[in-house]
Amino acid sequence: MTTLEGLRRTPNALAPHYSRFGVADRLLLTGHSHQAWPDVALVGQTEAFDDAAAAVDGKWDRAFARAERVREGYRRLLDDPGGEIALGTNTHELVVRLLSALDLRARPRLVTTDGEFHTLRRQLARLGEEGVDVVRVAADPAESLAERLAAAVDGRTSAVLVSAVLFETSRIVPHLGDLADTCQAREAELLVDAYHALGPVPLLVKESGLGNAWLVGGGYKYLQLGEGNCFLRLPPHSETLRPVVTGWFAEFSALTGGEEPEHVAYGPGAIRFAGATYDPTSHYRAARVLDFFERQKLTPSFLQRVYQHQTGLLARYFDDLGAPDELITRDRDTPRSAFGGFLALRTPHATRIQEALASRGVHTDSRGQYLRFGPAPYLSDNQLENSIAVLDEVLRNLS
Structure with a gap:
């Protein structure tokens, strides 16, 4: 069984399972963006090829079984047994399908924040250019963000779109359950971007009060599933929506050969938000990794302890450097428990420092004025x- 003590020591107890990525010999601090894959991921990819070679077009029954394993994995992470989960290659295609199901003619207002990832930022900005009323609420301070979003919801609002953990600062957005109640009372949809939550921050549907909310996310980051493994969790009332952007898999279970061109049918549950033909290799890989996580007891509560320890340690080591605040600093007013799975350092030199670190073998990344260390x-x-x-060395040279 994996323990926190086993992960802290050298060699790390999990590292041998990641021999292909060589994690024991590399300083990979981009865990909030792209984590290493365990070696079993390659077994999954090989299985996908073998099934295609053996069954040819008959491979789809086997592929759909892997897809269902991925859905079940997300249900467990969200503690949402029986939840309706639509899968997609990326979150953008899933968000677009949801947006296309909204009645933006009758309710042309979308409420979001100025701290959303580019998937939402860009798409909502483009809709704004076409006349949709996009209201952006300041993401800072995060403590009052849900309350301020709720205050912006009116009778013209189709949806509120917000992250559970802000992608630049790692700040957890509290009180989303209260926001969900407001949205339900005013008949507006709530979409929560859970990408930076799943793994370091348990996001349990019922416990968080998000039973009537939509959740979108994926496994490219903390879950180590790689590309092509995103999901959209549907609330119970999703049966009333008919996405305009729709793939033929959305009526897969209803195909009879006598379809009417002027009538678009939808399958039950999450099928109505399905896309079309896709590469199932990612689901084979994800199924193997999800099984690996379960064998290693990498549960949401355990992973939260791991990330709190690791980001707390990084913060302490950083503070010990005594770097001047005008050069680089961090939020010391907020407890580490209010942050997700990475340490955000604010500096006007974020890109330069990232590049200097990379040249010395430390892989981090930067977003605007934030240098991000993701264990x-x-x-x-x-x-x-x-x-x-190594950061200390870089800062001394920069000074």
Whole structure:
């Protein structure tokens, strides 16, 4: 059984399972963006090829079984047994299908924040150019964000779209359940972007009060599922919506050969938000990784402990550097428990520092004025300490 002590030590207890990525010998601090895949992921990809070779077009029954394993994995992560889960290659295609199901003629107002990831930022900005009323509420301070979003919802609002964890700062957005209640009372949809929550921050549907909300996310980051494994969790009332952007898989279960061109049919549950033909290799890979997580007991509550320890350690090591605030700093007024799975350092030199770190073998990333250090369960405490030691060297040269 995996323990926090086993992950802290050198060698890290999980690292041998990631030999292809060589995590024990690399300082990979982009865990909030792209984590290493365990070796079993390659087994899944090989299985996809073998099934295609053996069954040819008959492979789809086997592929659909892997897809259902992925859905079940998300249900467990969300503690949403029996929940309706639509799958997609990326979150953008799933968000677009949802947006296309809204009655934007009658209710042409979308409420969001100025701290959303580019998937929402860009698409909503483009809709705004076409006349949709897009209201952006300041993401900071996060503590009052849900309340301020709720205050912006009126009778013209079709939906509120917000992240559970803000992608630039790692700040958890509290009180989303209260926002969900407001949206339900005013007949507006609530879409919660859970991408930066699943893994480091347990987001349990009922416990969070999000039973009537839509949740979107994926496994490219903390869940180590790789590309092509995104999901849209549907609330019970989703049966009343008919997405305009719709693929033929959305009526797959209803195909009879006598379809009427002027009538668009939808299958039950999450099928109505399905797309079309896709590459199932990603689901084979994800199924293997989800099984690996279960064998290693990498549950949401355990992973939360891991990330809180790792980001807390990075923050402490950073503070010990004594770097001047005008050069680089972090939010020290908010407890670490209010942050997700990475440490955000604010600096006007974020891109330069990231590039200098990369040239020295420390892989991080930057977004605007934020330099982001994203640990992962397969990194030891010594590796985290060494990463900050390299940052110290970079900052001294920058000064």
